[in-house]
Amino acid sequence: MAEITRRRTGEFLRKLFELLIADPSGVKASTLVDAVGNAFVLTEYEKGLYPSGGRRFEKILRFATVDCVKAAWLQKNKGLWLVTEAGQRAYKQFQDPELFYKEACRLYGIWRAQRDGVSVSESAHSSNSEIESAAEDLGVTFEEAEEHAWGQIEEFLKTSDPFEFQNIVADLLRGMGYHITWISPPGKDGGVDIIAYTDPLGATGPRIKVQVKRWQNKVDSDGLRSFIATINGGDVGIFVCLAGFTRDAADYARNQESRRMTLIDARRLVDLWVEHYGRLQDTARRRLPLVPIYFLAPRD
Missing domain, CATH: 1.10.10 (Arc Repressor Mutant, subunit A)
Structure with a gap:
C-alpha cells in the first residue's frame, strides 16, 4: 500500500x-x-x-x-x-x-x-x-475552521469603510470602559483619530490618543514616530493598524521611556472584541457581528 x-x-x-x-x-x-x-x-x-x-x-x-x-x-x-x-x-x-x-x-x-x-x-x-x-x-479540524473564520473576519475589516473601521475601534474602547470624547470627522486629523479618557469628565485619568489605520502594509518606525510626536508626557498612545507593525516599529514602541504606547494589529483587535463582546452596545455588534460556534474538536 x-x-x-x-x-x-x-x-x-x-x-x-x-x-x-x-x-x-x-x-x-x-x-x-x-x-x-x-x-x-x-x-x-x-x-x-x-x-x-x-x-x-x-x-x-x-x-x-x-x-x-x-x-x-x-x-x-x-x-x-x-x-x-x-x-x-x-x-x-x-x-x-x-x-x-x-x-x-x-x-x-x-x-x-x-x-x-x-x-x-x-x-x-x-x-x-x-x-x-x-x-x-x-x-474539518478546528485549525482549518479557525483559519476559514479568521479569513472572513480579516477580509471584512480590510474592506470596511475607513470611518466605519474608526467607529469599530471607538466602540471597542467604550466596551472596555473608556469614555470617548472625540472622533475625527472626515478630513485631516493631525495624526489623532480618537480621544478617550478613563472617566466621563477626563478629570482623573490620562488622555488616550488613538490613531487608526486600515492599511494593507505594516507600520514602520517612521510612521510610528509621527504618531508618537503627538503624545505628550501625560498621554497614552494607542496605534491600531490591521496589517500590524514592523519589528523595528515594535522595538521602538517598546523602548519608549517617557511615552506609553500600545500597538494593536487585526488579531489583537479581534481578540479584544471577543473578550469584551458582552459589554458592547448593539450598534457596535452590528458593525462587527461575531457568532461563536462550538463543535467537538479532536484531541491532540
Whole structure:
C-alpha cells in the first residue's frame, strides 16, 4: 500500500521551516502549505483526496505540525504560523529529515505523557499507517475552521469603510470602559483619530490618543514616530493598524521611556472584541457581528 513515509513527512516539514525562518514575522498557513506542496513533485498518492475530504498531502503536513507545536518549535495564531527560536535551533541541529520529524514526535510524546500521566512510549506516534489514519480522521479540524473564520473576519475589516473601521475601534474602547470624547470627522486629523479618557469628565485619568489605520502594509518606525510626536508626557498612545507593525516599529514602541504606547494589529483587535463582546452596545455588534460556534474538536 502506498504511504507517505516519516522521511517524506520530514522533508515536507523541513521545507516548511525553511520558509518560516526566511520570514520570521510569520506566514499564513494556507500560503505556507501551498508553497511546500509546490516545492515538491508530489506523487499521485500524495495528491490524492481522503474519502472524508481534503488533500492527503495537506492533511499529513498539518497533522505533523501538531508535533512541532507541542515541541515548542512552531506557533499558530489564527492561521498565521511562526517558527520559534527552539524551532530554528532544531532545524539546524537535525538536518536529516527523518531525524527532524522523529525528534518532534519524541518531544510531542513527552508533552502528552505529562498531560495524560502515562509513559512516553504510550504517548508517542507509532506507525505511518496510524499517523495517516489519525490525519484522515481529523476531517474539518478546528485549525482549518479557525483559519476559514479568521479569513472572513480579516477580509471584512480590510474592506470596511475607513470611518466605519474608526467607529469599530471607538466602540471597542467604550466596551472596555473608556469614555470617548472625540472622533475625527472626515478630513485631516493631525495624526489623532480618537480621544478617550478613563472617566466621563477626563478629570482623573490620562488622555488616550488613538490613531487608526486600515492599511494593507505594516507600520514602520517612521510612521510610528509621527504618531508618537503627538503624545505628550501625560498621554497614552494607542496605534491600531490591521496589517500590524514592523519589528523595528515594535522595538521602538517598546523602548519608549517617557511615552506609553500600545500597538494593536487585526488579531489583537479581534481578540479584544471577543473578550469584551458582552459589554458592547448593539450598534457596535452590528458593525462587527461575531457568532461563536462550538463543535467537538479532536484531541491532540
